Amino acid sequence: MISRLAATVLLLAALGACSGPQPAKKAPEVKTQPRATSANPGYKPAKSPTLEAVRTRGYVACGVHAGLPGFALKDARGAWRGFDVDICRAVAAATLGDANKVRFTVIGAQDRFGALQKGELDVLSRNTSQTFARETGLGLVFPIITYFDGQGFLVRRELGLNSAQELNGARVCVQEGTASAGNVDDWFRVRGIRYRAVMAASEQQARQLYEAENCDVFTADVSALAASRSVLSNPGGHVILPEVISKEPLGPVVRQDDPVWADIVRWTVYATLLAEELGLTSRTVEQARETATDPETRRLLGVEGDLGSLLGLETDWAFQVIRQVGAYHEIFRRDLGADSALRLDRGLNALWNAPKPGLMYAPPMR
Known part of the structure; x- marks a missing residue:
């Protein structure tokens, strides 16, 4: 009985080997909703609870350093100035159309992440380094590096x-x-x-x-x-x-549970980098919006297409960022570079295609 069973098993195995490999079963097709295009105007992007809260209250809640020259410091008139301050102002321009609609809260190093986790801030912009533990263990995310430091x-x-x-x-x-x-x-x-x-x-x-x-x-x-x-x-x-x-990659921090808001912050900074790459400044962007023929410039400024709607933003969101806050090189120059007391070189923070290339690189606007 046992020998007969063994022989049957061997015969079946041999037949299987002769028949060659069997085609893999086709995985069930997963249908995904296409991204918005002119051919798909009905697409509705995921909503951002943070964006809705910002619009309801009328300002962006931004956590900053108590006083770090070049990054966050009140001037003689009591107005906040600096690189980290300008990142929050750019987010306000993108989301509310007004770079001045920001309320700055001084946050100490020990309290900065807790205030964000509790929802007291919309964005932390406080010369904070991205690390493994911070991004994976705190429920937070660093959408983009704004300054490569060490x-x-x-x-x-x-x-x-x-x-x-x-x-x-x-x-x-x-x-x-x-x-x-x-x-x-x-x-x-x-x-x-x-x-x-x-x-x-x-x-x-x-x-x-x-x-x-x-x-x-x-x-x-x-x-x-x-x-x-x-x-x-x-x-x-x-x-x-x-x-x-x-290595100290510095950048804004947001909560991990609102990916659309993280995209808004990320692409707000990308807009300033693309503006520099495309030769735009806060002084020339209005004319460029009227005369530009380059497709990427037109898409960035909202003249062509409606990419802003993918993030729940107005068509001219990036135009407002550049007009009111500036391209990346303008922000860097006035806060950290030649026009500031720090006089820092661009170094790693130069564009990828600069004469002395740096690490700053923005994906295409399309």
Whole structure:
């Protein structure tokens, strides 16, 4: 009986082998709703609860730094200025048609993510680095990188230091509860260099401790160091050492549960980058809207097609961003570059096709 059964199994296996491979079963077809085109005007995009809330209350709630020159700082008249501030103003222009419809809330480093999670903010724009744990463990998302940065060291020029490798035994001021504290510890430990961390509750306190010579070195993102140096009593008496010890991709943060809002923030920044690439500025964009023949420029400015409706925005959303806030190079220049106290080079933040190429790259507007 057993031998007869075995023979039957062998025969069936042989027949199966002779018949060759069997075609795979066709997967059931999944029907997806096509994206909006002129041929499909009835398409309705997913709604954004955040956008609806913004329109109901009439302003964008934006969390910013208490006072970081170049990024977020009140001017003599009490108006907020800076790179992170302009990102929120651009979002207001895109969603409400008015860059001034923003309410800024000062948020400390320890509280910034909690305020966003609780719904107290629509967007956090506070020189915040994208990291794995922040994006996967907090229910938040970084829609786009607006500034590629890295952590460095600020020292007094009179010390005559040329490299961070010479910092053995140094007292290092660093803000507690930030990625900078972990980065600097990793960097010194891996190289076997002794140092003593002088912890500060805020960036401002770290700067004050450094200026009072309670530490030898101040470490933070290079852009933050340049900002701090600009307000020291003698900016020229301090240098940023050449080592950059980390990658710090900075950008706005939103909640993960509203992907349409994340798209709005992302494409608002892309619009400023595309404007620079296409040669548009806040001063020329109105004329360009009347005279442009290039299809991508016309789509960006809402002259051709209706791409804004895919995000629940008006046709001229990108035009308003560029007209009221500017192209990326205008924003960078006035807040961080040649027209600012920081005078930072574009570096990695140059366009991908610039004479000295950077990392800034926007997908096509189509």
